[in-house]
Amino acid sequence: MRLLLFIPLFFLFMSCSGKYDKYKKTPEYISKASNSKEAYYNAYNETLKLWSSSFEELYIPTTYGIAHVIVSGPKKADPVVLLHGMNASSTMWYPNIESLSEDHRVFAIDFILEPGKSHLNHDIESIEEVNDWYEDVILALELENYHLIGASKGGWLATKLALNNKKNIKSLILLSPAQTFTWIKPSKDLFKNIAMIFSSEEKRIEQNLESMSSNSDLISDTYIKQYKLGLEIAPKNKFMSSMRPFSNEELMSLKMPVLVLIGDEDMLNNESTIEKAIELSHGKGEIIQNAGHFLSIDQSETVNEKMVTFLKGDN
Template identity: 45%
Template sequence: MNKSFFVLFFVGIFLSSCSSQKGTHFDDYVFRRKGERTKYLKAYNETLKLWKIPFSEENINTSYGTAHVILCGPKNATPLVLLHGMDASSTMWYPNIKALAKNHRVYAIDFLMEPGKSVSCGETISKEETVAWYNEIFRHYNLKKIKIVGASRGGWLATLLATQENHNISKMILLSPAQTLENLDKLHKASSALMFKLFPNKKKLKKTLDAFSFYPEKISSTYKNQFYLANKFAKTNTSFLQMQPFSKEDIENITIPVLILIGDHDIVNSQKSLDKGEELLPKGEVMTINNAGHFLTIDQHEIVNEIMVEFLE
């Protein structure tokens, strides 16, 4: 990454901390004010209506806060864990959940340090604590031989889990994993998301979605509203800075079957990421999805769903 990215990011952290100090006392490490969190959660629940399959929601007490998990699919089926992208929350799976839950028991987990329904008990957690947090959730549900799908930041988190000794992951799908195999490919284009995060408004939202999606018109207006409120109301935190590409040794030591998908118009990954994954992963498969950007699960959801289901089965 270049220096300007870090300068802008720390400016965002400074602005966020200043604005949060002006607010009323509210013990939440993601949202600044209680009313803003309430508005966001209302939008979250509206997006969940797009799932259109039966599901339940559970809050799990952990050493690092409350983990919010959305469960669906046959109760005795093979477990499938879904890890969402940055600021996207588990609701982002609305175009994919029906296909993924048909033959799997799905556990969609909201990440602690981002807008969602998980609630942290601290300002940030380390990589080691992140691994411990997910393992507490897995133990709570007694999950064995887990299949896992991670999108963007969720792809980095999934890879982090797969690099640990004695993990319980049997298969993994990485959907345009951010900062996992290579650094951001087109930083100048991705900067629209950073500016939107620092100074959120509807115009910058549109510019961000246009950059990250090949078909932004396919994104549900309900989900757009939730994503907008996530960036408008949530504080900036430094957890993103933990996301650095994994070493050659880390990738080579992932011996489970791994499928990597990126869109041909992705601004986060390039062909270099696919080439690296294909070269280093012992059981890696890579594929480019045509007419898709970083949001390939929406841009080409039918094709992506079919490929994911075939790989998972």
């Protein structure tokens, strides 16, 4: 009799144990990293100390390599997937994670072709394969329906993913999406970045941060150290020429609620981005004052409040 009672309790325990436990072992490419990679991973871990919400790290095998995912928030809460900006890694969300994970289960994915803790084993040949990789990760996470947030280049990738998964994505938030609604227009800051191409790496990074942020002093020194080390090991950015603005027909096919936020000092977007966003059937757009392209840092409290309100459906 006791055995009969034990059997269902055993299976109940097994079903309640962490379904991601098989992904928690740290892979050898991190534990036995080369000197340059080890320095970067150590800096990454230091930035994670800014992560003001409890978290776990997952290493998910995929067709193309290992996907590193940072998970925060209540286990049974509505899932939110985060796609970071170019070369920024998932740690860029440190000013936003506490608000986002309060009532949501948040999954921040390190892009496998850029600095982060994901690891490429097999070459990715096209944007379509990038999309396939994200779908592999989300399938492994067992996310049937989820909210999707993308920043900058991650905004373009999030839009691409949304176009291929319209039934699975509950809502889409794009923060200063790069070349998603309109082409990047020439600007004073853009020309400054081009002019710095022959300067020292330190000066180029400093100019880049100043042009992307309305107040670069707000960016944590810990994160800047990680970002700089990441650039030293970053591979050449692939598929940049494939990142073209989506057609009106493609954008209009997005039927989930869409929120687009840009900064009033955004180097890559302007009013045309917001106008196009509002034209969508369920689209909203807004310009955040005193914010640059890095608006999730420049005006984190405002952006957090608007994202959380939108995720709750109070829009």
